[in-house]
Amino acid sequence: MLADPAFRSSLVTFLAFAVFIVPTTFVISLGAALLVARTRVMQSFFRSVFFLPTACSYVVAALIWKMSIFSGIRSGLANGVLGWFGIDSIPWLSLADPPWYWLVIVTARLWLQVGFYMILFLAGIQRISPTLYEAAAIDGAEGWKVFRHITLPQLRATSTAVLLLLLINAFQAFDEFYNILSTFGTYPPYARPPLVYLYYTALGSGQDFGHGSAGAVILTLIIAVIAVAQGRILRLGDRGE
Incomplete structure (x- = not known):
């Protein structure tokens, strides 16, 4: 599988997808959480509106x-x-x-998942002690300084979890590519992430279950290595986080 250029191309497709979808979802979700947290009127309504697309099936959204x-x-x-x-x-x-x-593909994924991660960030924001913001106000800090030195550090554990989930979900991209581009049958490498490639390898005309299983194991190992490395880099699980 590692010697197969089509499989390596599918990993490149994933990287291109992840490089854009992970930071974009992170920023939009965090921004939406901050806006909803500051809303004093109809906060439950706006929280529900952002979260509602999460209940929609990926297949249905892709077809729409x-x-x-x-x-x-x-x-x-x-x-x-x-x-x-x-x-x-x-x-x-x-x-x-x-x-x-x-x-x-990217806009469909953003619409589907931004609300879920917004809820995670919103929960993290609501756990931050108000006394920190009161102390910052007394010291004259506001705006970007408050966000940089209070909100963002206090959200480190939540941010780590969100980044990890986003990366894993990006690796598992299938429904958008398969349903949106299914008109074209077999996909060229630049439009085919790993799961779509493995689907056609194992369940396509060749039904090569051996290579399909090997690719699934390789993909699992890659996700595990990246997850552990990310947790170590961001010090997930440290005391006090």
Whole structure:
């Protein structure tokens, strides 16, 4: 499997996906949590609105993104909006350059998971003692200084858990790629993450269960190594965290 260029290409696809989706989800989730935490009116409502997409199936969301929003025809929502500004329709799901399908996949994943991680950050923010902010206000600190020196350090344990979950979920990307790009059957390497590759290897026409199992073991080991390394780097589990 390690000598298979298609498998290595699928790992590169994962890296490209993870490099964008992990920090983007982290920042948007944290920002949404901070905004909701500062809201004094209808906080429960906004918390529910952000979290609601989490209850949606990845398959359903992928099909909505593919058939309604980014359908690639002028009647699709995205191209309909572009048409109002006189912009020609964009073939969102075409595998040719530019790779617009990445925007479709990434936005679907963001819509599905931002609310879940926002709730985790919101729980961490609510655990921070108000006396820390009161002391900062007495010292004249506000805005970015308060966030940098109080909020962010107090969220270190939550941030570590969120980053770890985001990375594992990125490795497990399957539904978006499979359902959004399923029109094209077998995928070129640059549009196929590891799980999609293993699916076609083990359950495709060749039904190579040996290589499929070997790839699954390799993927599990990679996730385990990255998880342990990330926990060590961020000192997950230290006392007082």
